[in-house]
Amino acid sequence: MSQNQSIFRTPGEVHFGAGAVASVGRIAKTWGERALIITGARSAKTTGALDAVCQSLKAAGVSVVIYDKVGHEPTIRLVEEARALARSEQCDLMIGLGGGSPIDTAKCAAGLFYSPEPVASHFRDGLEPPDRALPWIAVPTTAGAGAEATPNSVLIDEETKIKQSLRSWRWLAKAAIVDPQLTVSCPPTVTAYSGMDAFTQAVESYVSRHATPLTEAISFEAALQVAKALPRAYENGADLEARTAVAWGATMAGIALANARLGAVHGFAHPVGAFYSLPHGMVCAILLPWVIEYNLDVAAPKYARLARALDVTAPASSDECAARDFLAYVRELNARLGIPAKLGEVGLERDRIDEIVKHTLPSGSLAANPKDVPEEDLKAMLAAQL
DSSP: OOOSOOOOOOOSOEEESTTGGGGHHHHHHTTOSEEEEEEESSHHHHTSHHHHHHHHHHHTTOEEEEEEEEOSSOBHHHHHHHHHHHHHTTOSEEEEEESHHHHHHHHHHHHTTTOSSOHHHHHHHOOOOOSOOOOEEEEESSSSSOGGGOSEEEEEOTTTOOEEEEEOGGGSOSEEEEOGGGGTTOOHHHHHHHHHHHHHHHHHHHHOTTOOHHHHHHHHHHHHHHHHHHHHHHHOTTOHHHHHHHHHHHHHHHHHHHHHOOOHHHHHHHHHHHHHTOOHHHHHHHHHHHHHHHHHHHHHHHHHHHHHHTTOSOTTOOHHHHHHHHHHHHHHHHHHTTOOSOGGGGTOOGGGHHHHHHHHTTOHHHHHSSSOOOHHHHHHHHHTTO
């Protein structure tokens, strides 16, 4: 624990459980009369999630406007378009439906709804968000990003390819509706990538230099929930018990990281993902073992505790040995989920390392890593993955 005083914040409400999506209309009615649903172009439609949300809203007397242009990554342009549509349609509420990208788009569009400035001015120039935000509700359809529980929106500037967060505690959702049934249709690769994003966030927030006893308890349990259930959800997407455990872990990890921050994995992951258009969860999964190994000399007791709880080390092992057993376990988990061992396998180029490091150095996630990571070590860690 790195500070004597701390503050802990969460979404206003978390509604969790199979069938919880049916309550979205009743909950939304508390906050508005006309909702803009921000979602992707296909997934929520083909799985029936969009229909379920619309039906619940309409039954509660909430009118619906749909913005369905969000792709794999949220961008400045998408937020600007969604915000403009909400204004023109006189919406008083937003709903983010989908994975982390639609949820982050809704979060930022709601957070900047009352700003007279372009979204780009907040992103590029550091302009502070306004003191009030439009109410918004998160309905995740994947178990990974934990965006339903965080105050930050991770966007890409399509012109510069820079990926970074905008954040404000005012941006926490009024309600997060986490229905594990909505994740059953996720294909194995999405399940693996999103699940490892959640696991990485749990592990990084657990060892973060900003962790507190409260966040550590949540991070620790989140890591166990995901680790034990993710292989089952990956191998059998219809396993609702496994899906439920991973969904719990993802939301818990989101709550923990919102209050404790993350680490070097996420410092790297944003520029790497932006430069190479790679799935965020896959990048996090590849990087996690490398960062764990780097952190061993300062975070071994925590990694060891995870290893013992997961029963992947001998009961009498020293912290150092148990931490290395945890590292081996994470590598094996990645392999079981079909995730590559090195970034070089998915496109990392030696001549891009300096540029990636340049964009990693200012990261708040990097600053929260339990061990300082100087520029030369960042470069060495990437070079080792070629």
